[in-house]
Amino acid sequence: MARPILLAVDDDASVLEAVVQDLRREYGSTYRVMRATGGQAALDTLAQLKTRQEPVALLLSDERMPGMTGVDFLERARELYPEARRVLLTAYADTDAAIQAINSARIHYYLTKPWDPPEEKLYPVLDDLLEDWQAGYQPPFEGLRVIGHRWSLRDHRVRSFLSRNHVPYRWLDIAGNVDALNLLKERQLDPEQLPAVLFADGSSLVDPEPDALAARVGLSTQAAQEFYDMVVVGAGPAGLAAAVYGASEGLRTLVIEPEAPGGQAGSTSRIENYLGFPSGITGADLGRRAHIQAARFGAEFLTQRATGLRIDGQYRFVQLADGREVSSHVVLLALGVHYRKLEIPGAGRLTGRGIYYGAALVEAVACKDEEVYVVGGANSAGQAALHFAKFASKVTMLVRGEGLSVTMSKYLIDEIGRTSNIVLEPKTQVLEAVGEERLEALKLRGPQGEYQVPATSLFVFIGAAPGTEWLPPCILRDEKGFLLAGPDLRAEGKLPEAWREEREPFLLESSVPGVFVAGDVRHGSVKRVASAVGEGSIAVQFAHQYLAGF
Numbered sequence: 326m327a328r329p330i331l332l333a334v335d336d337d338a339s340v341l342e343a344v345v346q347d348l349r350r351e352y353g354s355t356y357r358v359m360r361a362t363g364g365q366a367a368l369d370t371l372a373q374l375k376t377r378q379e380p381v382a383l384l385l386s387d388e389r390m391p392g393m394t395g396v397d398f399l400e401r402a403r404e405l406y407p408e409a410r411r412v413l414l415t416a417y418a419d420t421d422a423a424i425q426a427i428n429s430a431r432i433h434y435y436l437t438k439p440w441d442p443p444e445e446k447l448y449p450v451l452d453d454l455l456e457d458w459q460a461g462y463q464p465p466f467e468g469l470r471v472i473g474h475r476w477s478l479r480d481h482r483v484r485s486f487l488s489r490n491h492v493p494y495r496w497l498d499i500a501g502n503v504d505a506l507n508l509l510k511e512r513q514l515d516p517e518q519l520p521a522v523l524f525a526d527g528s529s530l531v532d533p534e535p536d537a538l539a540a541r542v543g544l545s546t547q548a549a550q551e552f553y554d555m556v557v558v559g560a561g562p563a564g565l566a567a568a569v570y571g572a573s574e575g576l577r578t579l580v581i582e583p584e585a586p587g588g589q590a591g592s593t594s595r596i597e598n599y600l601g602f603p604s605g606i607t608g609a610d611l612g613r614r615a616h617i618q619a620a621r622f623g624a625e626f627l628t629q630r631a632t633g634l635r636i637d638g639q640y641r642f643v644q645l646a647d648g649r650e651v652s653s654h655v656v657l658l659a660l661g662v663h664y665r666k667l668e669i670p671g672a673g674r675l676t677g678r679g680i681y682y683g684a685a686l687v688e689a690v691a692c693k694d695e696e697v698y699v700v701g702g703a704n705s706a707g708q709a710a711l712h713f714a715k716f717a718s719k720v721t722m723l724v725r726g727e728g729l730s731v732t733m734s735k736y737l738i739d740e741i742g743r744t745s746n747i748v749l750e751p752k753t754q755v756l757e758a759v760g761e762e763r764l765e766a767l768k769l770r771g772p773q774g775e776y777q778v779p780a781t782s783l784f785v786f787i788g789a790a791p792g793t794e795w796l797p798p799c800i801l802r803d804e805k806g807f808l809l810a811g812p813d814l815r816a817e818g819k820l821p822e823a824w825r826e827e828r829e830p831f832l833l834e835s836s837v838p839g840v841f842v843a844g845d846v847r848h849g850s851v852k853r854v855a856s857a858v859g860e861g862s863i864a865v866q867f868a869h870q871y872l873a874g875f
């Protein structure tokens with residue numbers, strides 16, 4: 326298989342040689358390093374590579390070149406290789422142009438010259454970028470295949486699970502696909518019983534439950550120990566931050582999460598306002614990085630759902646969906662929120678068959694050149710619309726209010742304004758989802774009255790609710806189910822009866838000592854990645870204080 330390519334571009338022969346040597350030294354065994362002496366020559370090279378279907382991972386271009394600037398080259402190169410990481414090499418004086426280029430040419434990073442020593446200034450940046458590229462790269466494929474129906478909820482769940490856990494697979498839609506039928510026949514599988522997951526070793530799973538699939542693709546579903554210092558429930562930004570800090574500070578930490586680490590952020594196409602990522606980072610990349618970081622410090626991850634919490638003296642037992650339980654002194658509830666369902670006729674029947682909650686990024690490719698509807702007017706809806714606009718011919722945003730200005734951040738509104746295939750339908754409500762086997766049309770009510778539009782995909786972002794009903798009543802919550810912690814436990818100056826300690830609850834401590842709460846699930850929390858990360862890390866400090874009392 327051809328090694329992916331790193332392309333360096335500079336008109337100055339000695340600089341180009343130095344860059345190429347540095348790239349070869351570090352990446353030569355995994356990547357092929359190529360060079361071009363100008364923007365046009367580099368575009369010609371890329372066009373040839375494209376015809377030969379060769380993968381390009383990174384473009385590293387100098388800014389000041391005669392004929393075509395680095396920014397112009399990177400912008401044009403994006404049309405040929407949109408997924409390649411784009412890095413601008415620039416003199417200090419051109420820093421402003423480089424920052425502008427983050428928006429205009431969507432460059433991923435700029436490096437100022439000189440980049441010596443590369444071990445400090447070049448490789449760490451490129452390592453990160455190449456890791457991100459690798460995560461989305463699907464090499465010519467020998468491995469796992471999923472055969473199913475585009476309009477099946479079960480199929481959608483299997484594909485989402487694999488994607489979110491970064492398990493590479495190829496999906497084959499059974500509809501009219503002779504290859505898919507032949508593959509099923511070879512393995513003596515029934516085309517009526519789908520989805521089927523086919524493994525490279527000849528084995529297969531038919532319509533698997535998530536835990537069976539998790540175990541088969543090598544995700545852990547059983548805890549290695551019986552007792553932990555801290556059990557974190559939920560691996561969104563809050564839980565992952567707690568896992569990184571807890572494990573790095575020596576706490577035996579177990580994280581329980583039925584989905585891939587990343588939480589809601591994992592379904593986010595691009596987080597642009599998280600500190601330290603000037604050109605944004607996808608939620609999946611953030612989740613993957615944090616997961617690796619926490620695991621490196623020794624945190625253990627279980628692909629399981631927590632279904633109960635039992636308190637026995639100083640021990641806390643978290644019950645798991647498979648009937649087992651794990652015990653600890655400290656539990657951190659970082660459960661986040663889940664999407665509110667659309668309460669209209671047809672929505673239940675057509676969920677996963679054209680109606681999707683959350684960005685369901687896995688569906689984006691299936692919507693290629695189709696018209697897509699997005700309902701909701703907050704940031705999450707805006708990000709999804711921008712993401713789908715890259716694949717769909719048209720994205721229509723259905724918004725109840727007059728417009729987006731009250732509910733959405735300005736940077737997203739501006740970007741939507743610049744995207745010609747996104748159309749906004751203000752003061753519009755969805756009344757009914759029409760279709761039997763799959764979504765076929767939407768009944769809407771807008772300023773012009775009621776009308777029906779043909780539709781195949783509707784992505785829903787109409788707010789979120791906490792999933793806290795499985796917790797025992799001694800964990801106090803507000804009327805919407807968000808968990809109370811710290812000062813919020815004091816209603817009218819008194820602590821709840823459930824609180825039996827002499828001391829006041831710590832800042833993020835729930836109504837049960839040693840059970841902490843962080844992130845979106847906490848009453849009054851700011852619904853942002855940075856706040857969740859902050860709370861997850863602060864909770865660990867209180868966990869230490871609580872444990873010090875033993």
Ligand SMILES: Cc1cc2nc3c(=O)[nH]c(=O)nc-3n(C[C@H](O)[C@H](O)[C@H](O)COP(=O)(O)OP(=O)(O)OC[C@H]3O[C@@H](n4cnc5c(N)ncnc54)[C@H](O)[C@@H]3O)c2cc1C
Nearest residue numbers: 559561562563588589631660661705844845852853854857
């Ligand atoms: C589409 C979208 C775009 C967004 N864009 C931005 C943005 O650009 N910038 C920004 O700052 N914020 C953004 N947000 C908000 C941000 O993602 C959240 O504020 C953040 O993810 C909250 O983190 P959390 O860890 O508290 O919860 P979550 O991210 O919700 O994670 C909670 C985790 O807990 C798990 N869980 C729940 N119940 C259980 C259980 N019983 N057992 C085990 N695990 C369980 C869930 O599976 C989930 O993975 C966006 C949100 C969405 C939906």
